[in-house]
Amino acid sequence: MNIALLGYGKMGKEIEKIALQRGHIIVLKKGSQDSFEGLSKADVAIDFSIPTTAIENITTCLQQNIPVISGTTGWLDQYEQMVSLCYEKQGAFLYGSNFSVGVNLFFELNNYLAKMMAQLSEYRVSMEEIHHTQKLDAPSGTAISLAKGIIEHTPYTGWTMETPLSDQIPIEAKRIENVPGTHSVYYRSEVDEIEIKHTAFSRQGFALGAVIAAEWIEHKKGVFSMKDVLSIGK
CATH class of the missing domain: 3.40.50.720 (NAD(P)-binding Rossmann-like Domain)
Structure with missing residues (x-):
């Protein structure tokens, strides 16, 4: 080809x-x-x-x-x-x-978890993404895709990198040398926290x-x- x-x-x-x-x-x-x-x-x-x-x-x-x-x-x-x-x-x-095949499986896991958490209002969701310093956009496209997956299955209506409203998902974007890409989704309550995470080791x-x-x-x-x-x- x-x-x-x-x-x-x-x-x-x-x-x-x-x-x-x-x-x-x-x-x-x-x-x-x-x-x-x-x-x-x-x-x-x-x-x-x-x-x-x-x-x-x-x-x-x-x-x-x-x-x-x-x-x-x-x-x-x-x-x-x-x-x-x-x-x-x-x-x-x-x-x-x-x-990445692994990330696309992670997207599906993210959707599945969002469906389970949709009715549990005691948990607040947040996200973090880390990439190399040469990456031009923030948050990453992957983080936005993850946020859209959560929004599709829960009462959340949007995402933000600022202080969130009650129906917004906060996303923190970090830029660190030589990091191909790490994405984490957190569901936190007063008593515990659930985390799913994907870490890329190379491009x-x-x-x-x-x-x-x-x-x-x-x-x-x-x-x-x-x-x-x-x-x-x-």
Whole structure:
């Protein structure tokens, strides 16, 4: 399979390494200042760029009928526009706030726990995420996905990084050198605390999941998520 890498930072290089190990060919390695030359040769594109270039990358792929996987966070206010464009062009688009298999299982665990805790008003939920200092957005896309999962199944209506209202989930975002990603969800009462946590040890899990998603989406049409790729939560 021919793969275009849109974004060639640390994640892009990790994806390249795994893609080559799995027998794929890299036809484009695009930094933020590079052109799209070579994109037409791709069977699928993987976007791990930055928020200011992700929309252009995804749009260009969909307009050229190239399936696109995006793991870039910080641009989701325009997500529905990309979904509409995908359907308009009859293309294939998959966004994931996190491509790690372990994190996607963690999403399902988070949803299940939220359903159990929904009626237990004595417990207050809070969240913490820790990432490396180069991460541009806060909170992380993964943290937002976790918060949305809780909101879907409980009386909470939103999240905040400020002092929360009674129906808001507080999220604390920390930036520490060389931390690939740690996410914790806490349910605390006056007598005890329940915690679920996912800790990434390297970027390799994220990169492998992105390549698996790229392999899966080839020849498909529509808008997908990692739930479709991994057949979980169905």
